[in-house]
Amino acid sequence: xxxxxxxxxxxxxxxxxxxxxxxxxxxxxxxxxxxxxxxxxxxxxxxxxxxxxxxxxxxxxxxxxxxxxxxxxxxxxxxxxxxxxxxxxxxxxxxxxxxxxxxxxxxxxxxxxxxxxxxxxxxxxxxxxxxxxxxxxxxxxxxxxxxxxxxxxxxxxxxxxxxxxxxxxxxxxxxxxxxxxxxxxxxxxxxxxxxxxxxxxxxxxxxxxxxxxxxxxxxxxxxxxxxxxxxxxxxxxxxxxxxxxxxxxxxxxxxxxxxxxxxxxxxxxxxxxxxxxxxxxxxxxxxxxxxxxxxxxxxxxxxxxxxxxxxxxxxxxxxxxxxxxxxxxxxxxxxxxxxxxxxxxxxxxxxxxxxxxxxxxxxxxxxxxxxxxxxxxxxxxxxxxxxxxxxxxxxxxxxxxxxxxxx
Amino acid sequence: xxxxxxxxxxxxxxxxxxxxxxxxxxxxxxxxxxxxxxxxxxxxxxxxxxxxxxxxxxxxxxxxxxxxxxxxxxxxxxxxxxxxxxxxxxxxxxxxxxxxxxxxxxxxxxxxxxxxxxxxxxxxxxxxxxxxxxxxxxxxxxxxxxxxxxxxxxxxxxxxxxxxxxxxxxxxxxxxxxxxxxxxxxxxxxxxxxxxxxxxxxxxxxxxxxxxxxxxxxxxxxxxxxxxxxxxxxxxxxxxxxx
Numbered sequence: 001x002x003x004x005x006x007x008x009x010x011x012x013x014x015x016x017x018x019x020x021x022x023x024x025x026x027x028x029x030x031x032x033x034x035x036x037x038x039x040x041x042x043x044x045x046x047x048x049x050x051x052x053x054x055x056x057x058x059x060x061x062x063x064x065x066x067x068x069x070x071x072x073x074x075x076x077x078x079x080x081x082x083x084x085x086x087x088x089x090x091x092x093x094x095x096x097x098x099x100x101x102x103x104x105x106x107x108x109x110x111x112x113x114x115x116x117x118x119x120x121x122x123x124x125x126x127x128x129x130x131x132x133x134x135x136x137x138x139x140x141x142x143x144x145x146x147x148x149x150x151x152x153x154x155x156x157x158x159x160x161x162x163x164x165x166x167x168x169x170x171x172x173x174x175x176x177x178x179x180x181x182x183x184x185x186x187x188x189x190x191x192x193x194x195x196x197x198x199x200x201x202x203x204x205x206x207x208x209x210x211x212x213x214x215x216x217x218x219x220x221x222x223x224x225x226x227x228x229x230x231x232x233x234x235x236x237x238x239x240x241x242x243x244x245x246x247x248x249x250x251x252x253x254x255x256x257x258x259x260x261x262x263x264x265x266x267x268x269x270x271x272x273x274x275x276x277x278x279x280x281x282x283x284x285x286x287x288x289x290x291x292x293x294x295x296x297x298x299x300x301x302x303x304x305x306x307x308x309x310x311x312x313x314x315x316x317x318x319x320x321x322x323x324x325x326x327x328x329x330x331x332x333x334x335x336x337x338x339x340x341x342x343x344x345x346x347x348x349x350x351x352x353x354x355x356x357x358x359x360x361x362x363x364x365x366x367x368x369x370x371x372x373x374x375x376x377x378x379x380x381x382x383x384x385x386x387x388x389x390x391x392x393x394x395x396x397x398x399x400x401x402x403x404x405x406x407x
Numbered sequence: 408x409x410x411x412x413x414x415x416x417x418x419x420x421x422x423x424x425x426x427x428x429x430x431x432x433x434x435x436x437x438x439x440x441x442x443x444x445x446x447x448x449x450x451x452x453x454x455x456x457x458x459x460x461x462x463x464x465x466x467x468x469x470x471x472x473x474x475x476x477x478x479x480x481x482x483x484x485x486x487x488x489x490x491x492x493x494x495x496x497x498x499x500x501x502x503x504x505x506x507x508x509x510x511x512x513x514x515x516x517x518x519x520x521x522x523x524x525x526x527x528x529x530x531x532x533x534x535x536x537x538x539x540x541x542x543x544x545x546x547x548x549x550x551x552x553x554x555x556x557x558x559x560x561x562x563x564x565x566x567x568x569x570x571x572x573x574x575x576x577x578x579x580x581x582x583x584x585x586x587x588x589x590x591x592x593x594x595x596x597x598x599x600x601x602x603x604x605x606x607x608x609x610x611x612x613x614x615x616x617x618x619x620x621x622x623x624x625x626x627x628x629x630x631x632x633x634x635x636x637x638x639x640x641x642x643x644x645x646x647x648x649x650x
Contacts (some may be wrong), residue, residue: 128459129501144461150495159495163461191461205459 018352044394045133046123046388047091047183048298048344051222052260055300055344058389061364062348066373066407070392071108084183085344086396088389089124089133090147094185095401096121100137102149105390108403111159112149116141125186125204127162134162134204138193140183141165144207150217163207187222190240194220199229201243211243219298223260230255235276237269249280256294261301264323268294273308275326284326288312288319297336298344300352305329305366307345307352309336318354320369332369334362337382346386346393352394355383361395361404375404417601418648420608426648427640434526438636440519441483445517445632446616448483451508452628454488460497460505462487467622477614478620479572480544480579481520481635483628484621485512491549517541519632520639524583532583540582557597573606574599580646598649606645613638 039048048055049107075097086095092111096118102111118139124147127134135145142165147372150159191204194216201210216229216236227238228248235248235258248265257268264283265276272287290313299308306321316335320329337343337357344354351372352364360376361383377398384396393404431438455462465486466472476484489505497505521540525532532540573595580593599606613634620630 129497131496131498146495148496150492159492162493163490204458206461208456208462 002319026200040056040389043089043124044085044087044347044389045125046087046186047085047121047219048259048300049387051185051187051345052262052301053185053219053221053257053298054259054261054302054347055298056302056347058208058302058349060348060388062351062353062388062393063391063404063406064350064372067363067375067393067404068407070403070405071105072103072109072403073110074399075396075401078400084121085120085385086394086401087121087124087385088124088387089135091392092147093387093401093403094122094124094135095396096137100135100145101401103401105392105394105403108401112152112160112174114143114145114149114160116143120183123184123186123191125191126189127205128189128203129205130162136184136186136191136192136193136202136204138182138195142184142193142202142207144191144202144204153406164325165207167353174227175393182219185220187227187240188225188383192220192222194229199238201227201238201240211238211269213243213245218255218257221258221260221265223262228258228260228265230258230267235265247277249282251276251282253351256296257298260299261298261306261323263304266299266301266306268299268308270294273299273321273326274275274308275306275323286321286328288317295336296338296343300345300347302347302366307347309345318352318364319371320366331370332364332371334364334369336370346388348388353386353388353395355385355395357382361386416648418605418645420605420612423605423609423644423648424612424637426644427637430527430640430644431636437519437523437526437640438633440522441481441632441636441639442629444483444515444519444635445626445629447630448485448512448628449626451512451617452485452487452510453471455489455505458501458504460501461490462494463490465621465627467627469622469624472618474618475611475614476617476631476634477572477610477638479547479575480540481516481523481638482631483516483635484617484631486621486625486627510573513541513544516632516635517544520544520579520634521583521638522637524580524643525534527640528580528584528646530584533585536583536585539588540579542577543582543588545566569610570603571605573603573610576606576610577646577649580642584646602645609638609641609645614642 012026086093088105091105093105095101099117100114104111114136118137120138123136124133125136133147135147137143143161144163147159150157185192189204191202194198197215199213199216203210218230220227222230225240227240229236234250235254237246237248251274253269255269259266267274271292272285274285275283277283288310291312292312293310294310297309299306304323308319310317318332320330320332335357337355350366352366354362354364356362360374362371363373365372377400381398389393395402429479521537577592577595577599581594617631617634620634623626623630
């Protein structure tokens with residue numbers, strides 16, 4: 001038989017519970033709508049710079065007449081000969097190889113290193129709950145990292161990883177067109193990752209899955225709340241928030257890239273460029289005369305001009321097209337290094353920055369396609385694509401990260 | 408029956424669990440306290456899954472994970488917990504939100520545990536006692552870790568872990584009865600000598616039940632709380648047996 005013992009002070013317990021709930025609610029109610037955003041005009045926070053994939057650093061005056069080395073950072077032992085485009089956000093350059101290395105954009109000193117080894121460049125995304133953005137790495141698993149590596153305790157950074165998904169067995173593979181591991185794309189606090197057989201939309205702050213869809217082809221493009229993703233011959237639109245899918249247009253050609261420019265979608269096929277309105281109407285299609293194919297280089301779109309690389313009769317050409325009707329503005333006999341399927345052009349206010357296969361990084365005048373400068377190293381290793389931020393160019397060659405400035 | 412002379416009546420797992428059931432039937436408020444704690448943990452889970460602060464989900468039987476969940480102090484397994492690493496650089500309102508909910512969740516479980524022991528052992532805990540229980544609860548939560556150590560090292564470590572755990576099973580009951588932390592540890596260690604297998608049976612059965620019930624989708628924490636109530640009652644029954 002158990003007697004009735006004296007009760008604990010229930011009122012005190014209730015008061016304490018109410019206080020705790022009040023603290024939580026006070027925090028919730030005090031939330032502002034401000035977010036830790038990497039979307040400064042001077043940043044290059046993801047592959048092809050923005051959610052639409054325009055590769056255009058609007059308002060940034062990159063080096064025009066010549067370049068000089070501001071700093072270099074050796075990644076010897078941490079990467080192979082090829083590396084994807086560096087990503088720049090909030091004064092930090094992120095480059096992947098054998099892990100992710102974060103380097104101070106101004107001085108080139110290393111800030112932190114994470115051992116996870118993705119193939120694609122990361123995306124730096126808005127994080128609703130945090131003072132700093134989240135760096136999202138996609139690979140065997142998807143990770144959200146503290147953009148500054150988190151607090152350091154004698155070099156140990158226990159809070160570097162904010163969230164992670166369970167590793168999957170779908171290892172990145174290579175096809176004829178390049179790596180199937182597509183770069184993550186960040187837009188409005190959501191990160192799109194095409195991996196493990198699915199296109200997944202993650203909340204960049206919490207890592208929660210917002211929606212999933214069947215795997216698509218190549219890097220998606222995002223504009224005004226819609227994710228544009230490629231099927232084999234069709235362009236699909238997904239609602240960024242809910243993932244509802246619609247077919248935007250069917251092109252009846254093999255598709256290899258999509259760019260969501262302010263006024264239109266520019267879709268690259270294997271032999272042409274196609275302009276599609278946001279209503280799904282095909283406006284124009286451009287293919288050079290002769291035996292032509294569109295190179296494995298993502299086109300760039302800036303101020304109503306499309307820049308793309310074609311191979312015509314086995315000769316590579318860089319072209320500028322009027323985005324309204326597809327007419328040729330200029331054409332330059334310049335080959336673009338395809339970077340194992342990862343290459344993209346980079347555009348500043350006045351210049352195009354082009355990695356070439358003969359070892360040189362080239363500055364091209366947007367007005368007429370003229371080569372204004374060529375920067376070469378002693379070795380003939382290929383260059384990565386360029387990130388343009390704060391007036392500097394960031395690119396990778398010969399196991400070294402370069403920051404180049406106007407000479 | 409008194410038993411400091413080494414002639415204590417042996418206790419069995421089934422006897423302890425039977426007495427635990429009787430104690431809970433006779434004290435339904437203890438049971439209700441844990442159900443309430445389970446509901447609070449479930450509600451906090453739902454809130455946490457909808458906010459932008461990262462959480463780690465629970466891996467249970469439905470995910471192929473077979474485990475024994477038996478804390479030194481009774482715990483209710485949440486389905487959305489917060490990794491410490493995700494707290495760095497949180498904006499102040501979200502830090503308050505997350506910390507407040509964690510405190511609420513902890514308070515509910517600690518409150519149910521302290522209330523349960525106090526009623527079943529017929530004692531009145533002082534504020535200092537509650538604070539000590541809370542410190543131990545949080546300390547153990549911070550110390551908990553998983554390690555992939557391989558079979559050769561893992562099995563001996565597992566045996567050592569359970570050997571120590573069964574000797575400390577009575578620790579929270581002595582703590583709530585007013586003993587200091589070191590006093591409760593030493594009393595538990597000395598008084599449980601000879602009852603290791605019976606207590607291991609309780610740890611194994613209640614721990615597996617906790618994990619299995621926690622594996623129920625969405626309301627798993629309520630199931631885990633039911634097992635935690637049985638844990639507290641079984642430990643209380645054992646300490647009453649020692650008196």
